[in-house]
Amino acid sequence: MLEIKNVTKSFDRPLFKEMSMTFQETGMYVIVGKSGSGKSTLLNILGGLDNEYQGVIEIDGQDIRQISHYIRKYIGFIFQQFYLIEEMNVKENVNLISYFKRIMIFKKEYYLERLKIKDLQRYKTAILSGGQKQRVAIYRGFIAKHPIILCDEPTGALDAKNSEEIFKILKQLSKEKLVIVISHDEILAKKYHDYLYEIKDYQLKLIHQNPITQRKKQEEKTSKRSFLQFILKELKMTWKSSFIVVQVLFLALLSILLTLSLTQSTQKQIHQQLEQIIPSTTIMLKKKNNQMFKMDDLKQIQHPAIQYRFLQNDQVDFLGISFSKKYQTKKTLYISDYIQQPQKKIQGRKIKNAQEIILSKSTYEQLLYLSHQKDLINKDVYLFFEYQNRICFYKVKIVGIENKKTLMETVYFNEYAMSQMLKELYQIEVGQTAFLQVKDKNILKDLKNKYPLYQFKLANSSLSSSIDEKFQQIEWILYCFSSLAVVTACFLLGVVLYLMVIKRKKYFAILQTLGASLWQMITLVLCQGLGISCTAFIEAMIVLKKLFIFANQLIQKSISDLMDEFFVIQNNVLLGVFIGVLILTLLCCLIPIKKVKQIEIIEALKS
Numbered sequence: 001m002l003e004i005k006n007v008t009k010s011f012d013r014p015l016f017k018e019m020s021m022t023f024q025e026t027g028m029y030v031i032v033g034k035s036g037s038g039k040s041t042l043l044n045i046l047g048g049l050d051n052e053y054q055g056v057i058e059i060d061g062q063d064i065r066q067i068s069h070y071i072r073k074y075i076g077f078i079f080q081q082f083y084l085i086e087e088m089n090v091k092e093n094v095n096l097i098s099y100f101k102r103i104m105i106f107k108k109e110y111y112l113e114r115l116k117i118k119d120l121q122r123y124k125t126a127i128l129s130g131g132q133k134q135r136v137a138i139y140r141g142f143i144a145k146h147p148i149i150l151c152d153e154p155t156g157a158l159d160a161k162n163s164e165e166i167f168k169i170l171k172q173l174s175k176e177k178l179v180i181v182i183s184h185d186e187i188l189a190k191k192y193h194d195y196l197y198e199i200k201d202y203q204l205k206l207i208h209q210n211p212i213t214q215r216k217k218q219e220e221k222t223s224k225r226s227f228l229q230f231i232l233k234e235l236k237m238t239w240k241s242s243f244i245v246v247q248v249l250f251l252a253l254l255s256i257l258l259t260l261s262l263t264q265s266t267q268k269q270i271h272q273q274l275e276q277i278i279p280s281t282t283i284m285l286k287k288k289n290n291q292m293f294k295m296d297d298l299k300q301i302q303h304p305a306i307q308y309r310f311l312q313n314d315q316v317d318f319l320g321i322s323f324s325k326k327y328q329t330k331k332t333l334y335i336s337d338y339i340q341q342p343q344k345k346i347q348g349r350k351i352k353n354a355q356e357i358i359l360s361k362s363t364y365e366q367l368l369y370l371s372h373q374k375d376l377i378n379k380d381v382y383l384f385f386e387y388q389n390r391i392c393f394y395k396v397k398i399v400g401i402e403n404k405k406t407l408m409e410t411v412y413f414n415e416y417a418m419s420q421m422l423k424e425l426y427q428i429e430v431g432q433t434a435f436l437q438v439k440d441k442n443i444l445k446d447l448k449n450k451y452p453l454y455q456f457k458l459a460n461s462s463l464s465s466s467i468d469e470k471f472q473q474i475e476w477i478l479y480c481f482s483s484l485a486v487v488t489a490c491f492l493l494g495v496v497l498y499l500m501v502i503k504r505k506k507y508f509a510i511l512q513t514l515g516a517s518l519w520q521m522i523t524l525v526l527c528q529g530l531g532i533s534c535t536a537f538i539e540a541m542i543v544l545k546k547l548f549i550f551a552n553q554l555i556q557k558s559i560s561d562l563m564d565e566f567f568v569i570q571n572n573v574l575l576g577v578f579i580g581v582l583i584l585t586l587l588c589c590l591i592p593i594k595k596v597k598q599i600e601i602i603e604a605l606k607s
């Protein structure tokens with residue numbers, strides 16, 4: 001039961017003074033009154049659209065201002081101005097209500113026929129005649145499962161025949177629901193009312209009452225669509241208008257993803273190449289008094305984790321490998337002068353003595369190409385050294401190939417082999433620096449404590465930290481620029497959402513009259529923002545992936561096939577950027593959300 005208790009309402013002049021009245025649960029209440037007497041205002045108050053009044057409106061003893069989702073639970077509106085969404089067709093307009101309320105399904109066809117709108121379902125409402133629009137609005141107003149229907153001039157745009165049909169339908173509905181109709185049509189008002197009221201002297205006054213034939217409420221068969229479906233529909237609808245902002249955000253995200261991935265990939269590759277040249281488990285040692293090392297000194301340094309050791313004399317250069325005893329021939333492979341222990345042998349056998357060597361796979365392939373031979377395993381080659389302008393060669397046998405493609409040509413020797421060769425060739429037994437290859441670089445501390453006369457340090461540490469330092473400087477500059485682009489794009493997103501809310505103020509108000517809650521409106525704005533940023537992010541990710549596949553193929557073809565994948569998209573980068581952009585999007589949505597909260601329904605409907 002709907003009750004008006006001592007309601008007083010005024011704008012610039014009073015409309016109702018201490019007005020009271022009780023509406024039965026069902027029945028057709030027709031309200032008449034002079035223009036400007038406050039009929040529409042009364043409906044707005046009863047429908048919960050206008051809460052600025054003194055007194056109370058109660059439904060089943062509860063103040064309607066205290067009822068959450070009052071419109072959704074109780075009210076169906078039929079407005080004089082229709083309030084249809086022009087961009088949608090008739091079916092979509094009617095279905096709008098089903099996202100917020102349960103709608104009757106078993107009477108649907110019957111009413112569509114009666115209102116003569118069955119064939120109009122696919123028509124955009126913008127092209128309908130005033131009468132057709134009104135019939136659609138009426139249908140949408142009562143098709144949901146709510147106990148009260150509020151109609152403001154429902155027949156204003158209809159001819160006499162259609163107006164009568166509407167009154168008949170409303171009368172039929174009033175057997176099960178409370179129908180309150182404002183009408184200027186005196187004939188129909190008199191013919192179809194159960195209760196006829198007039199607003200006069202700031203009060204509702206009963207003019208006439210017809211005998212009422214009450215009908216027992218029938219259980220309605222209803223259905224409801226989920227709000228999620230509506231969000232998806234909404235995203236589809238606003239997709240075109242958000243296309244540009246998606247592209248701007250996509251470019252900004254692509255730039256930051258490119259920056260982060262490029263710097264990280266390059267840094268990783270440099271570290272990997274450095275690891276091949278100087279493994280991170282290589283420890284360099286010198287004598288603290290700067291004296292030269294002898295091989296015997298080096299042998300005294302003992303630790304179970306040491307795998308390999310060698311001396312380096314800076315004055316001796318390892319020049320290369322040749323198939324003849326002559327150094328400068330076409331069949332000479334020039335080689336960088338570093339050595340290390342082979343890790344995984346794939347072909348051939350282990351090195352047994354100083355006269356045997358293993359080659360990295362790429363070096364082996366190079367040598368194979370130079371020699372025009374089919375196989376080099378067990379073939380003799382000559383290693384060339386230079387010391388004090390004297391070039392000497394040392395004959396060795398290739399016994400294996402290490403399964404590693406190295407950026408620089410690489411030869412693996414037996415432990416102490418280098419020292420032995422230099423001793424035989426130049427009678428040198430000393431070096432300034434020694435290197436230990438160890439299983440675990442953490443033994444550095446043990447070695448320092450155990451051998452205080454020596455200086456120990458990780459061979460690649462200073463190089464890799466200086467690379468990191470340089471990279472960090474470049475990274476920060478790039479991050480600043482690309483972050484600025486992302487922040488600007490998100491700001492643009494915020495502005496676009498804000499403008500959308502302003503432009504669609506009326507649409508939001510109509511949704512609220514159909515039962516949408518404020519939270520649902522806010523969710524809609526949020527989903528729009530998140531939809532835009534997620535689309536831009538996915539687009540950027542796909543483009544980045546394609547770019548990297550292309551760039552990796554290009555690098556492998558033109559520079560080196562040593563690198564399997566130079567550019568790699570790191571998951572932590574993706575996750576970081578995604579979380580960052582989500583947070584920025586949420587922040588940017590705050591102002592549009594505030595605007596949604598400020599929408600005055602009545603004012604927005606009139607706009």
Ligand SMILES: Nc1ncnc2c1ncn2[C@@H]1O[C@H](COP(=O)(O)OP(=O)(O)OP(=O)(O)O)[C@@H](O)[C@H]1O
Binds near residue numbers: 015033037041
């Ligand atoms: N938001 C508002 N701010 C100020 N005045 C308002 C507002 N809404 C309505 N009014 C005024 O309140 C009075 C009653 O308006 P209302 O629309 O309720 O009248 P009505 O009886 O429905 O009139 P009509 O039959 O012409 O539609 C009018 O004088 C109108 O100008």
